[in-house]
Amino acid sequence: MTSALDETTAQLRAAGLSPTRRRRLVLEALDRRPRPVGAHELYVELTQQGTPVGMSTVYRTLTALAAKGLLHVFVRDGETHYRLCAAGRHYHLVCRRCGLVVEHVDEDEGWLKRIAREADFEADSPETEIHGVCGPCHRALKS
Template sequence: MNDIRTRRPTKQRTAIEADLERYEEFRSAQEIHASLHARGDKIGLATVYRTLQAMVEEDLVDTLRTGDGEQAFRRCSTGHHHHLVCRDCGRTVEIEGPAVERWAASVSAAHGFTDVAHTLELFGRCAPCGAEG
């Protein structure tokens, strides 16, 4: 089996990477698939899912669970960070949280856990969406 860091760039993967670069918000595999088809790329939904999962494993794409439990994907910057996500329009802001990091380390140590990882997404309404409602 090939190491995931040495996967060759297929036509499908290149199209998915290009599509991810076009958007700032988190999007589902189905939304990415529809966007690719609208542009004329004939890529199966299963291929989109497999490619996105490989990209997550390679730390090239971030993923989160939306409010309804659906997995969503976004090309993000490198390094550990968190997200502030508008629940109306999907606008996403990358945030760093030193207080969260300290809290996670403290809670983990207090319970005797080591090698702890975490994710944090905050959901709210961005200013433009808040002004509309």
């Protein structure tokens, strides 16, 4: 059985980053979170948990992990948020009310290729965002 620790270490090594304590800490904090998290929010949370970490360290770590593609970046209310997505190509379905992100895995990018071909367009990012309202928010809006 692999522990969460081994997993984050392997993820970091695969991305060409040395598995430092603070990088593992940040990855573990973001693990299995459906909503992207902002640097300040994460900093407050880690501090409340008793983890001694500086705001600039949190910010730099998130930026470094995102630059290597380990985290996906979302801009919400003008602020950068970070999400640890599953591996593999996927699209993001983003709820504009609660910020929920649902991954839609599409390894061969079927519809993106089709749209691009029809439009005679070269599409380059697999990190497409589709904005809308998630089921629970939609139901809350109706009631």
